[in-house]
Amino acid sequence: MNSFSKMAKPYILWAAFFIVFPMLLVMFYAFTQTGGDVAKFSFTLKHFIKFFTEKAFLEVLFLSFRIALITTLLCIIIGYPMAYFISRQDEKIQTLLILLITIPMWINLLVRTYAWIGILQDTGLINTFLESIGLPKIKLIYTDFAVILGMVYNFLPFMVIQIYTSLSKMDKSLLQASEDLGATPFQTFRKVVFPLSIPGVIAGITLVFLPAISTFVIPQFLGGGQYVMLGTLVETQFLKAGEWHFGSAISTIMAVIIIASMYITKKLDKEAGER
Amino acid sequence: MKKIVLTSLAGALLLTACGNKTATTEKQVSCKSITVFNATEYMKESLVEKFEKDTGIDVVYETFDSNEAMYTKFSAGVTKYDVIIPSDYMIQNLIKKDALQKLDKAQLSNAKGFFKAVSAPSFDEKLEYSMPYMWGTVGLIYNKNKVSQADLESQGWGILKNPKYKERIFVYDSERDGFMPALKNLGYSLNTTNIDEINKATAWLLEMNAATKPVYVTDQIQDSMVSGEKDIAIGYSGDANLIISQNNEMAYFTPKEGTNIWIDAMVVPKDAPCASGAHKFINFFLDPKVMEENAEYIGYSPSIEESAQALAKGVFSNIPTYIPTTRETDEVFVHNEEIKKVLSDAWLKIKVK
Numbered sequence: 001m002n003s004f005s006k007m008a009k010p011y012i013l014w015a016a017f018f019i020v021f022p023m024l025l026v027m028f029y030a031f032t033q034t035g036g037d038v039a040k041f042s043f044t045l046k047h048f049i050k051f052f053t054e055k056a057f058l059e060v061l062f063l064s065f066r067i068a069l070i071t072t073l074l075c076i077i078i079g080y081p082m083a084y085f086i087s088r089q090d091e092k093i094q095t096l097l098i099l100l101i102t103i104p105m106w107i108n109l110l111v112r113t114y115a116w117i118g119i120l121q122d123t124g125l126i127n128t129f130l131e132s133i134g135l136p137k138i139k140l141i142y143t144d145f146a147v148i149l150g151m152v153y154n155f156l157p158f159m160v161i162q163i164y165t166s167l168s169k170m171d172k173s174l175l176q177a178s179e180d181l182g183a184t185p186f187q188t189f190r191k192v193v194f195p196l197s198i199p200g201v202i203a204g205i206t207l208v209f210l211p212a213i214s215t216f217v218i219p220q221f222l223g224g225g226q227y228v229m230l231g232t233l234v235e236t237q238f239l240k241a242g243e244w245h246f247g248s249a250i251s252t253i254m255a256v257i258i259i260a261s262m263y264i265t266k267k268l269d270k271e272a273g274e275r
Numbered sequence: 276m277k278k279i280v281l282t283s284l285a286g287a288l289l290l291t292a293c294g295n296k297t298a299t300t301e302k303q304v305s306c307k308s309i310t311v312f313n314a315t316e317y318m319k320e321s322l323v324e325k326f327e328k329d330t331g332i333d334v335v336y337e338t339f340d341s342n343e344a345m346y347t348k349f350s351a352g353v354t355k356y357d358v359i360i361p362s363d364y365m366i367q368n369l370i371k372k373d374a375l376q377k378l379d380k381a382q383l384s385n386a387k388g389f390f391k392a393v394s395a396p397s398f399d400e401k402l403e404y405s406m407p408y409m410w411g412t413v414g415l416i417y418n419k420n421k422v423s424q425a426d427l428e429s430q431g432w433g434i435l436k437n438p439k440y441k442e443r444i445f446v447y448d449s450e451r452d453g454f455m456p457a458l459k460n461l462g463y464s465l466n467t468t469n470i471d472e473i474n475k476a477t478a479w480l481l482e483m484n485a486a487t488k489p490v491y492v493t494d495q496i497q498d499s500m501v502s503g504e505k506d507i508a509i510g511y512s513g514d515a516n517l518i519i520s521q522n523n524e525m526a527y528f529t530p531k532e533g534t535n536i537w538i539d540a541m542v543v544p545k546d547a548p549c550a551s552g553a554h555k556f557i558n559f560f561l562d563p564k565v566m567e568e569n570a571e572y573i574g575y576s577p578s579i580e581e582s583a584q585a586l587a588k589g590v591f592s593n594i595p596t597y598i599p600t601t602r603e604t605d606e607v608f609v610h611n612e613e614i615k616k617v618l619s620d621a622w623l624k625i626k627v628k
Contacts, residue, residue, distance in 0.1 A: 054620075054624075055624075056620075056623050056624040056627050057623075059627050060623075060627060063627075117495070117498075117499075121499065121502070121504050122504055122505075123502040123503050123504050139442075142490045221495070224490040224491050224492055225446075225448030225490070225491025225492055225493070225626060226490070226491050226626045226627065228623060228626060228627050233623075236619070236623075238347070239341065239343050239344050239347065240341070240343050240449070240619070241615070241616065241619040242343060242346075242347075242615075243616065243619075
């Protein structure tokens with residue numbers, strides 16, 4: 001054990017340099033402002049006050065939350081039955097199906113999102129087809145629908161794989177016991193399978209919700225520039241407005257949200273385990 | 276190794292002490308490689324190779340997505356660049372920050388024959404620091420079959436507020452190009468520092484947002500206008516050239532109220548490791564023939580009139596607006612840190628409405 005903890009030491013150094021130090025730097029920028037002199041920094045809370053008092057920024061925060069929550073929820077609703085179905089197949093077929101689910105992730109996110117533009121836009125695949133059979137065009141791109149579709153499409157594999165893992169790890173004798181004791185298949189699912197798969201669902205939530213709330217490529221491409229989410233806001237502050245301090249403050253707010261949601265999911269996980 | 280460093284240092288000291296013509300010729304022998312920093316897809320690569328072959332100077336070629344990203348990387352100072360090709364307002368900012376060196380005209384024999392509109396730009400009136408590369412205007416890219424020419428002529432930028440074109444419009448998603456139509460339509464300068472005028476422009480844009488519900492995009496404009504996704508888009512004349520050459524239903528129009536003239540130009544940073552090589556590179560790309568070939572590849576309009584005329588009569592003869600036209604009311608964008616922050620915040624509020 002002792003020799004193992006020694007082996008971890010280089011990692012601590014690595015973590016300090018590449019994780020803790022950058023985080024501290026971001027926090028430093030978030031709580032400071034540059035004075036008239038370039039080298040002078042002074043403590044301030046004005047970036048946070050600016051964020052929480054401006055309606056536009058709060059709308060961005062609200063929109064990010066809303067989209068991320070809807071995405072996570074849909075990922076569970078679609079992903080759970082999928083994972084359940086896969087876990088009930090032959091082992092060989094299971095491997096194949098999981099492979100099929102991960103294949104889209106081999107392609108770059110940007111390319112996949114661009115492909116959705118080609119499918120959804122007014123002159124795109126769907127509308128061209130509708131037109132050719134004499135139906136009116138429907139407005140798909142630059143709507144909530146398009147953004148959520150792109151997000152769910154992108155993040156679904158994370159949810160499916162997590163739930164699938166916890167379902168396939170499950171002790172099959174428990175299912176037999178439940179059946180032997182006279183439970184209907186639905187009762188078995190509700191009382192045995194679902195509670196045991198909750199850790200998978202929670203891991204899936206973490207893996208979907210966190211990237212979803214900070215994403216910016218998908219909403220920008222499928223929702224248009226008016227679809228400003230937290231990630232977009234940080235990008236604009238750093239690269240376009242050159243406001244490093246305000247950008248850092250938003251990053252800090254995002255970090256707090258992420259840590260808080262991780263804490264909540266962890267707590268849920270524990271409660272589920274105790275039950 | 277130490278010896279080499281010492282001798283070269285001593286040599287450099289000597290050279291700066293002399294500081295005359297011989298110094299520059301000495302330097303020409305001493306550096307074998309230059310680093311060029313340019314926007315993506317903004318130079319024909321085979322021409323860079325030709326330059327390398329002709330001069331024996333290696334070119335390390337790096338690209339950036341936006342002037343702001345360029346400035347962030349440049350000011351980090353990790354890489355030292357010899358030639359950068361930014362836009363007007365960014366050049367003005369770099370001059371102000373004392374980051375550029377004066378160009379040695381003696382080494383730039385091809386620095387002639389520029390368009391009048393770019394030969395004395397406001398950010399560098401004597402072309403002391405910069406050599407124009409490509410230029411153009413900001414205007415409306417529109418579908419000839421869907422947008423009435425009369426509306427364009429009579430309403431100018433105001434067409435962006437015309438409910439007739441509801442949900443048919445792309446607005447360029449940057450506070451700079453977004454505010455310009457509003458300010459120009461209201462009869463103000465696009466470089467206004469008057470907060471009252473900016474507020475009126477903000478109100479104008481909010482009205483536009485409500486009346487026509489435009490979609491805010493940047494690079495997507497090109498692909499989407501080629502496929503005819505929308506009928507009107509705010510865009511750069513250079514992008515308009517590319518769009519029109521792929522979809523001849525599209526055309527380009529600059530409203531009567533005036534617009535933004537943009538100029539991208541080649542500059543040499545003060546701390547360029549190989550200034551002589553940089554001059555050679557700039558001179559090479561100012562050669563009318565090279566300029567023509569380069570512009571044909573990029574699709575934008577070159578700064579040298581002879582090259583532009585040749586292309587307008589040749590490969591781009593199907594684009595009537597290939598050579599940008601200018602008006603008295605046109606302006607070059609001026610960088611202003613304070614105003615930029617005001618516009619940037621206002622722009623966000625307009626978009627999320």
